[in-house]
Amino acid sequence: MRVGYGWDSHEFKSGIPLRIGGLEIPHPKGLGGHSDGDVLLHAITDALLGAIAGPDIGTLFSPSDSRWKGADSSVFLAEALERVTSAGFQIGNVDSTLILAAPKIGPQADRIRERVAELLNIPADRVGIKAKTPEGMGTENAAIAHAVVLLEERPTGSRHTKSTRKATRR
Numbered sequence: 001m002r003v004g005y006g007w008d009s010h011e012f013k014s015g016i017p018l019r020i021g022g023l024e025i026p027h028p029k030g031l032g033g034h035s036d037g038d039v040l041l042h043a044i045t046d047a048l049l050g051a052i053a054g055p056d057i058g059t060l061f062s063p064s065d066s067r068w069k070g071a072d073s074s075v076f077l078a079e080a081l082e083r084v085t086s087a088g089f090q091i092g093n094v095d096s097t098l099i100l101a102a103p104k105i106g107p108q109a110d111r112i113r114e115r116v117a118e119l120l121n122i123p124a125d126r127v128g129i130k131a132k133t134p135e136g137m138g139t140e141n142a143a144i145a146h147a148v149v150l151l152e153e154r155p156t157g158s159r160h161t162k163s164t165r166k167a168t169r170r
Contacts, residue, residue, distance in 0.1 A: 002089060002151040004051025008042035009144040020098065020105070020143070021112035021129070022074050022119055027103045031143055034063040038073035040129075043147035044094060044116070045073070048080040051151045052087045074119055081120060084151060091120055092150035095128035100143040105131030 012018075016030035019038045031037030045057045061068045061076050084091070094116065098105050105112070109129045117124040134140060 001092070001153075002051040004047040004049070004149045004151065005147070006043040006046030006048075006050060006057075006149075007144065007146045008039045008046065008057075009139075009142050010037045010039050011142045018103070019073070020108070022077075022115040023108070023111055025103060025108055035061070035068050035071040035076070036073050039143045039145040040096060040098060040112070040116070040147070041073035041077050041119075043096065043145035044120075044149065045076045045080045047094070047147040047149040048077075048084050048091075048151075051149055052084055052089065054080070054083050054087075077119055085154075088154055089151040090154045091122050091126065092152045093126040093128070094120065094122075094147060094149050096130065096145060096147040098129070098131045098143065098145050099134050099137070099139070100131070101133055101140040105129070 010031035010033045012029040013032035014029050016032065016037070018025045018027040018030040019036045021040045022038065031039060042057055049056060049060075057076055057080075060079060061071070109131070113124050113127045113129045116129070117127045120127070134144070
């Protein structure tokens with residue numbers, strides 16, 4: 001098993017759509033960033049990459065590279081998922097917390113959970129979506145996302161032999 005942790009933050013800006021978890025969420029401001037600013041998908045991407053000791057999202061998809069300007073963050077997530085699969089792992093579950101003053105995530109949580117599960121090719125009951133307000137943090141004009149993933153070795157096609165597995169479980 002492997003555990004990965006990721007987090008991301010972006011400031012709210014006028015004139016752009018708000019995207020969280022691969023969905024457009026009704027709100028007068030979106031999240032600024034080089035790509036679409038989807039803090040949740042960015043945090044999950046980094047958690048997946050961290051669990052396999054891979055490069056972080058900024059290394060793979062540099063903000064200085066014009067190819068990623070305005071990019072859909074599901075592209076980043078798909079690359080991380082491919083790397084997880086190639087490393088011989090599958091997702092056990094994902095848990096996340098969004099921290100933002102508005103909009104309220106509760107009414108959108110089930111839709112976000114379903115979309116994230118779809119993007120990760122896992123059942124929705126393996127995706128946790130929680131939201132908190134940033135009381136006293138001074139981050140009312142930003143959104144923050146934390147994500148944790150549990151990876152399990154794939155039952156077939158694993159890159160480890162039985163003897164290697166024994167040695168790594170000590």
